Structure formats: structure tokens, C-alpha cells
Amino acid sequence: MASQAFAHGADIVVVGCGAAGLSAAIEAADLGADVLVLESQPQPAGSTRLSAGYAVFCETDLEPGSADELYDDLLEAHHDDHDEALVRLYVSRAPAAYARLKEIGVEFVRTFQFAHMRRPWGHEVASETLHGGAELGKRLEDAARKRGVRIITSARARKLICDEAGRVIGLEAETTDGVRSIEARSAIVLASGGFTRNMNLIRNYGPPGTEAIFPITGAGSLGDGLTMALARGADTAYMAAGVAPTGPADPKSGKGTMVIYSGAILLNLDGKRFCNESELYNDISWAGLKQRSALMFQVYDSRIREAYLETMLGRTLVGYDEYRSGDLGELLAAMQAGEGLDAAAAAGTIGRYNKDIAHGADTAQGRTHLVGTSGKPLPIIEPPFFGVTTVPGTTHFNGGLKIDTQMRVIDVFGDPIPGLFAAGEVTGGFHGRGYLSGSHVGMALIFGQIAGRSAADRSAGR
Numbered sequence: 001m002a003s004q005a006f007a008h009g010a011d012i013v014v015v016g017c018g019a020a021g022l023s024a025a026i027e028a029a030d031l032g033a034d035v036l037v038l039e040s041q042p043q044p045a046g047s048t049r050l051s052a053g054y055a056v057f058c059e060t061d062l063e064p065g066s067a068d069e070l071y072d073d074l075l076e077a078h079h080d081d082h083d084e085a086l087v088r089l090y091v092s093r094a095p096a097a098y099a100r101l102k103e104i105g106v107e108f109v110r111t112f113q114f115a116h117m118r119r120p121w122g123h124e125v126a127s128e129t130l131h132g133g134a135e136l137g138k139r140l141e142d143a144a145r146k147r148g149v150r151i152i153t154s155a156r157a158r159k160l161i162c163d164e165a166g167r168v169i170g171l172e173a174e175t176t177d178g179v180r181s182i183e184a185r186s187a188i189v190l191a192s193g194g195f196t197r198n199m200n201l202i203r204n205y206g207p208p209g210t211e212a213i214f215p216i217t218g219a220g221s222l223g224d225g226l227t228m229a230l231a232r233g234a235d236t237a238y239m240a241a242g243v244a245p246t247g248p249a250d251p252k253s254g255k256g257t258m259v260i261y262s263g264a265i266l267l268n269l270d271g272k273r274f275c276n277e278s279e280l281y282n283d284i285s286w287a288g289l290k291q292r293s294a295l296m297f298q299v300y301d302s303r304i305r306e307a308y309l310e311t312m313l314g315r316t317l318v319g320y321d322e323y324r325s326g327d328l329g330e331l332l333a334a335m336q337a338g339e340g341l342d343a344a345a346a347a348g349t350i351g352r353y354n355k356d357i358a359h360g361a362d363t364a365q366g367r368t369h370l371v372g373t374s375g376k377p378l379p380i381i382e383p384p385f386f387g388v389t390t391v392p393g394t395t396h397f398n399g400g401l402k403i404d405t406q407m408r409v410i411d412v413f414g415d416p417i418p419g420l421f422a423a424g425e426v427t428g429g430f431h432g433r434g435y436l437s438g439s440h441v442g443m444a445l446i447f448g449q450i451a452g453r454s455a456a457d458r459s460a461g462r
């Protein structure tokens with residue numbers, strides 16, 4: 001394929017315009033590389049744009065907790081099983097990556113302590129009109145464009161092109177002008193996000209039952225980067241462990257819904273609670289997958305709703321379908337008629353929950369906080385009342401391409417594939433068998449920066 005005729009080219013071609021791709025592009029451009037970013041969708045920023053934008057960092061002006069402390073939390077979240085070198089890399093580079101983001105125009109305002117965090121590692125993006133992830137995507141895109149990075153939307157990379165020696169030298173992409181061959185004079189960075197919307201990959205890699213997980217991710221999360229690299233002999237890491245639900249989502253609107261973290265309770269079709277609603281949302285969703293039809297009803301009152309809408313989650317996850325009534329019995333009856341919820345059992349469960357909360361002890365599920373170890377549960381008593389029907393959804397998967405600490409893609413024989421780098425949700429290993437909230441955006445940003453620098457080093461012959 002060395003004599004391939006290329007229509008376009010750049011030193012570095014980045015596949016995907018989310019947090020990982022844009023971070024890589026910015027770093028490579030600052031090191032003097034000519035960078036082209038291809039984005040399959042009409043609008044950039046993929047799942048990053050839809051996200052709340054929380055990013056896990058340590059040793060920052062907002063959270064001084066140390067790299068070692070963060071490492072311990074990550075290890076616990078990853079169930080003691082992950083790629084040690086990648087996690088060490090993450091915590092050691094987090095402070096500098098955070099400083100670099102501030103330098104290029106991404107500000108953070110406060111921190112948030114999610115479940116299983118001993119310190120509030122989740123850094124919230126400063127945003128006025130847009131929610132966190134959209135603001136993050138916009139700031140990164142602005143920074144990239146300012147550096148002369150070219151971004152082509154509606155251009156879907158489909159195949160990697162290699163020379164006789166197996167070095168990646170370009171790719172084929174479907175563009176609005178037809179299929180084009182694009183040269184990567186130095187390297188390609190795969191930053192195409194996850195495979196949450198690729199049922200074939202989910203069936204092949206996910207545990208039974210995981211086909212029922214409802215994705216609320218970017219439309220481009222089709223696993224393209226993964227399949228393109230697999231075709232060139234790439235290895236994978238933690239794929240089966242990575243196919244897992246995250247938070248509840250409303251299947252009618254396709255929107256994530258997390259009122260539970262502000263005080264809603266979760267009921268199954270039988271009107272019974274089946275988990276502690278303040279626990280990690282992945283665990284809640286795994287429990288949800290075991291309920292009849294995987295249905296989980298969030299029920300709450302006006303005080304809880306108001307508090308939720310003030311949070312970043314409430315501002316980000318908007319547009320879900322709500323039932324509403326001034327009377328709790330009528331609300332539950334409507335949910336019975338519309339969704340099959342056992343209204344009488346649900347009324348009994350809510351009555352018991354309210355009594356328990358008033359006495360300071362949730363006898364059914366041991367809930368003591370709203371989320372993790374923050375906030376106190378509230379009784380559901382202030383009209384009007386609300387309900388949302390949700391199922392276990394997902395915002396990301398964890399497994400993907402095997403990479404080393406330079407973000408080189410590793411093949412099935414343990415060797416780097418020449419000219420091929422990857423970062424973000426397309427990769428696996430960092431999360432191992434679990435996940436700490438905020439570490440996906442964090443990983444896309446930190447490892448994206450490293451991928452961009454590694455690719456540019458190659459371009460400069462270093």
C-alpha cells in the first residue's frame with residue numbers, strides 16, 4: 001500500500017473530536033505539528049458534549065488531596081484490578097494536565113464528592129450558559145482552532161492504511177464528497193470514543209443481559225476506532241468487564257435521570273425498593289438489570305425536584321418525561337395505568353420510607369445519605385409529586401484498545417503498532433474492572449494530552 005494516492009493529509013490525523021481528540025490535537029499543534037481532526041457526526045464533541053464534564057484530578061488549587069490518595073480511591077473503584085502503569089500515569093500527570101487546561105482556557109469552579117471518593121476529586125467545569133460537558137467541548141474546540149487545527153465534521157474514518165512494514169500511514173474516510181484517502185505523515189491518534197451503540201460488539205464482549213443497557217451516549221459511539229485497529233492486529237484490554245451499565249435513563253426521551261442523588265427513591269414494577277439509592281449508580285443499574293423488564297421508577301416531591309435542578313447533574317440531564325400530580329395516590333395510579341407500576345404496593349413503600357427517614361434510619365435499604373456520604377435523605381411529602389420511568393442506561397463503557405504509557409496502540413503480540421496512538425474511551429486498561437465517577441472525562445483529557453505529545457514527538461523525529 002506504499003504507493004497509495006492520498007487526497008488530503010496532515011502530519012497527525014486525529015479520529016474523533018471529543019475531549020481526547022481535541023486534547024491530543026491541541027498538544028500536537030503546540031509542538032509544531034500540522035493537525036487534522038475528523039469527526040463522523042455533523043457536530044463535534046461526542047459524549048463529551050453530552051456529559052456533566054466532571055473530571056477527576058488531584059493536587060489542584062480546588063482539591064489538594066495527593067496522587068497517592070487518589071490512586072487508592074481508583075484502585076478501590078477498579079476492584080483492585082487495572083493496568084497499574086496507566087493508573088500511576090494518570091495520578092502523576094493529573095496536576096500538570098489540570099494546570100495545562102487552565103492555561104488553554106478551561107476553568108474549574110468547585111469539586112464534587114461522588115460515591116466511593118474519600119475526597120471530592122470531581123472537578124466541575126466553570127460554565128454560564130452551557131452545561132459542563134458542552135462548555136468543556138466548546139473551550140477545547142476554540143483552543144484547537146486558535147492553534148490552526150483543522151476540523152472536518154461529517155467525515156467518518158473507516159479503515160486504516162498501512163505500508164508494507166505495517167506502519168500506519170493514513171486512513172480511508174467517508175466524507176460528504178465520497179470516500180477519501182487521507183495521509184497521516186507522522187501518526188494517527190484514535191480518539192473515537194466508546195462502542196456503547198454497537199450491538200454486535202456488545203453481544204461479542206458483554207456478559208449476557210447487557211444488550212438491554214440503554215445508551216445515552218454520543219451518536220458516533222459505534223466503536224469505529226476499535227474495529228479499525230482490531231483489523232490491524234490491535235490487542236484489547238478489559239473488554240468484557242467494560243461492558244456495564246452506568247446510570248438510570250428514561251427510554252422514552254433517551255435522557256439520563258439521576259433524581260435519586262437528590263432524594264428520589266427507586267421502585268421496581270412491584271412497587272418495592274431494591275437498592276440503596278445513594279450508592280454508586282453502576283451498582284444501582286446492575287441491580288436494576290435484575291428487576292422485571294429492568295424497570296426502575298424514580299419517585300420524588302417538589303422539594304427534591306427543586307434541589308435536583310440546582311445541581312450540575314440536574315442541569316445536564318434534562319428533557320426526561322415526568323409524571324406529575326398534586327396528589328401522591330393519583331401520581332402512582334397514573335404510573336400504574338401508563339407503566340404497570342403496582343400503585344398500592346408503591347404507596348406502602350413510600351409511607352414506610354417517609355416514617356423511616358423521620359426516625360433517622362432507613363430500615364429497608366440502609367440509606368443514610370443522598371449520594372455517597374453527602375446530604376441527608378428527605379421524606380417524599382411536599383406536593384406536587386413526580387415520577388420518571390427509567391431503565392439501566394449507560395454513559396460509557398470501560399474496556400477498549402490496549403495502550404502503553406505513551407498511548408501507543410499495542411498489538412496482539414505485545415508490540416506497538418507503528419504510527420498508531422489512541423486515547424479516551426476507545427482505550428481499555430485504565431479502568432480495569434470498575435470506574436470512579438469523573439475519571440472518563442479525566443482520562444480523555446489527561447491521556448489525550450499525552451497521545452498528542454507522543455504523536456508530535458514522532459512527527460519531530462524525537
Ligand SMILES: Cc1cc2nc3c(=O)[nH]c(=O)nc-3n(C[C@H](O)[C@H](O)[C@H](O)COP(=O)(O)OP(=O)(O)OC[C@H]3O[C@@H](n4cnc5c(N)ncnc54)[C@H](O)[C@@H]3O)c2cc1C
Pocket residue numbers: 015016017018019020021038039040041044045046047048049050051052053054055056155156157158191192193194216217218219220221222223224225256394395396423424425426437438439440441442444
Ligand atoms: C450523559 C453523559 C454524562 C457523562 N458524564 C460524565 C462525567 O461527568 N464525568 C466523566 O468522567 N464521564 C462522563 N461521561 C462519560 C464521558 O463523557 C466519556 O467517556 C468521555 O467524554 C469520552 O471522551 P472521548 O473523547 O474518548 O469520546 P467522545 O467524547 O465520545 O468523542 C469521540 C468522538 O469521535 C467521533 N467518532 C466516532 N467514530 C468516528 C469515526 N469513525 N470517524 C471520526 N469520528 C468518529 C464521535 O462522534 C465523537 O464525537 C458522561 C457521558 C454521558 C453520555
